[in-house]
Amino acid sequence: MMSPEFNLVLPESLPEALAALADHAPDVAPWAGGTNLQVDLRGGSYRVGTVVGLDRVAGLDEIRRENGSVHLGARVTLADVLREPLLKEAGPSLVESAWHFAGAPIRNLATVAGNVAYGSPAGDAVPPLMALGAEVVLESKGGTRAVPMEGFFMHVRKTVRQPDELITALRWPVPPTHSAEAFYKLGLRKGDAISVVCVAVQLVRGEDGGCSQARIALGAVAPIVIRAHEAEIKLVGEALTPSLIGEAAREAAEECSPIGDIRGSAAYRRRMVEVLVSRTVTQAWNELVGV
Amino acid sequence: MEKHRVTFTINGQPRELWVWPNQLLLNVLRDKLELTGTKYGCGIGECGLCTVHIDGQPYMSCLELAIAIDGREVETIEGIAEPDGTLHxxxxxxxxxxxxxxxxxxxxxxxxxxxxxxxxxxxxxxxxxxxxxxxxxxxxxxxxxxxxxxxxxxxxxxxxxxxxxxxxxxxxx
Missing domain, CATH: 1.10.150.120 ([2Fe-2S]-binding domain)
Structure with missing residues (x-):
């Protein structure tokens, strides 16, 4: 059991890391936890000449509040997410997804940014981040850009990240006072499972008592994680009732384009989108109206 | 590809080794340190049989590069009993x-x-x-x-x- 050979660079600072990526692009990959990369390299589905290890790069493991935003560094692991008190308020759905993520030994290694970078439609950290309104901070030798989560994914395992770019952080606005999040992962068993359907929502309640903003993100039911925009439009501007939530949930089921595989048929996934959108929206709304 | 030097402690004992960048912690434990209590199961992070502790936290040694243990403390199943042989x-x-x-x-x-x-x-x-x-x-x-x-x-x-x-x-x- 051996990975194919690769050249390893271990930069000690961010400028060094970005220089290494630029020097070796396009045949280069950043390495944070390596839980996906390692397996793909060994299985032969991926080859790369140079790996830039991020272990020694200072400053990438921070979770902090900054100008009304939450900043989550590239080296933050799923285990760190569970330990960080700030996220209980500022990213509860992400904390919930971390709790369902694989098992303890994997959570110690796998990073949130890596889960995003990999571009799997079943990456469980993605729907919560999308529902929180997160953006991906990409840095390269040439500069920095921030891409909204919705614009980051192009297709299964294809993202807009260029080979010389590093995801240095994920960033999202601290949820407003009258907001609530919910998350649901449907897997074939409780732990160590790939999502059949994964749903995350954020609702904001306006001064008139109605729903002033809604974000619904769906995982594992399209080539990329998607927003259920039509369902969101149904909810915004309304005081949510069971029948309205039901309408929105049916809309979400229309918007997704699931495949059938060993974990579930396309029809089952579509039906579960309806059930789980209804369930998560109801849960978040109940929290907002104090039920 | 060139070797890198790693300094670490294994079950309380300080060690220094030269490892390849693509060498896994699991291979180093079993083949170089002859600590064969740690098992190779799936090799892809699914089964957990190769779990060891690094700085007191559990990790799967089939996913961790050996280079990552530089400066850290590794504990395996061989290290948890008392020195006199009393089991944990x-x-x-x-x-x-x-x-x-x-x-x-x-x-x-x-x-x-x-x-x-x-x-x-x-x-x-x-x-x-x-x-x-x-x-x-x-x-x-x-x-x-x-x-x-x-x-x-x-x-x-x-x-x-x-x-x-x-x-x-x-x-x-």
């Missing part, structure tokens, strides 16, 4: 509760469980099941394993009370 309470409990059938997953299960008890000495059954869910046994099932972990937690509490007069949960005897 978890090892005793796995025997007492017959939580072993073929035994191949046992080092992984014990190292995973030890990480839980180090952090949470009095877990509820549900917490044990949640924590252990990433480490797989394909023959004996989990009922005995869960009983063993809970039994070890209990005996460690008693031992602790015996030697300190205080319990981890704050309820003095």
């Amino acid at each position: 309470p978890l090892q005793e409990a796995f025997l007492d509760h017959a939580a072993v059938q073929c035994g191949y997953c046992t080092p992984g299960l014990i190292m995973t469980a030890k990480a839980l008890l180090d952090e949470n000495p009095t877990p509820a059954e549900e917490e044990v099941r949640d924590w252990m869910r990433g480490t797989l046994c394909r023959c004996t099932g989990y009922a005995g394993v869960v009983r063993a972990v809970l039994g070890a937690a209990e005996s460690m509490q008693k031992e602790y009370v015996h030697s300190n007069g205080k319990r981890h949960d704050g309820l003095d005897e």
Whole structure:
């Protein structure tokens, strides 16, 4: 059991890391936890000449509040997410997804940014981040850009990240006072499972008592994680009732384009989108109206 | 490809080695250090049998590059018994509760469980099941394993009370 050979660079600072990526692009990959990369390299589905290890790069493991935003560094692991008190308020759905993520030994290694970078439609950290309104901070030798989560994914395992770019952080606005999040992962068993359907929502309640903003993100039911925009439009501007939530949930089921595989048929996934959108929206709304 | 030097402690002993960038911690443990208690199961981070501790936290050694242990403390199943050979309470409990059938997953299960008890000495059954869910046994099932972990937690509490007069949960005897 051996990975194919690769050249390893271990930069000690961010400028060094970005220089290494630029020097070796396009045949280069950043390495944070390596839980996906390692397996793909060994299985032969991926080859790369140079790996830039991020272990020694200072400053990438921070979770902090900054100008009304939450900043989550590239080296933050799923285990760190569970330990960080700030996220209980500022990213509860992400904390919930971390709790369902694989098992303890994997959570110690796998990073949130890596889960995003990999571009799997079943990456469980993605729907919560999308529902929180997160953006991906990409840095390269040439500069920095921030891409909204919705614009980051192009297709299964294809993202807009260029080979010389590093995801240095994920960033999202601290949820407003009258907001609530919910998350649901449907897997074939409780732990160590790939999502059949994964749903995350954020609702904001306006001064008139109605729903002033809604974000619904769906995982594992399209080539990329998607927003259920039509369902969101149904909810915004309304005081949510069971029948309205039901309408929105049916809309979400229309918007997704699931495949059938060993974990579930396309029809089952579509039906579960309806059930789980209804369930998560109801849960978040109940929290907002104090039920 | 060139070798890198790593300095670390293994079961309390300082060591220095030269490793290849693509060399896995699991291979270094088994082939270079001859610590074959850590098992190679799936090799892709699914089964948890190769779990070891790095700086007190559980990691799968089939996914961790050997280079990553530079400057850190590694503990394997060989390191948890007392120097005089007295077994760790978890090892005793796995025997007492017959939580072993073929035994191949046992080092992984014990190292995973030890990480839980180090952090949470009095877990509820549900917490044990949640924590252990990433480490797989394909023959004996989990009922005995869960009983063993809970039994070890209990005996460690008693031992602790015996030697300190205080319990981890704050309820003095």
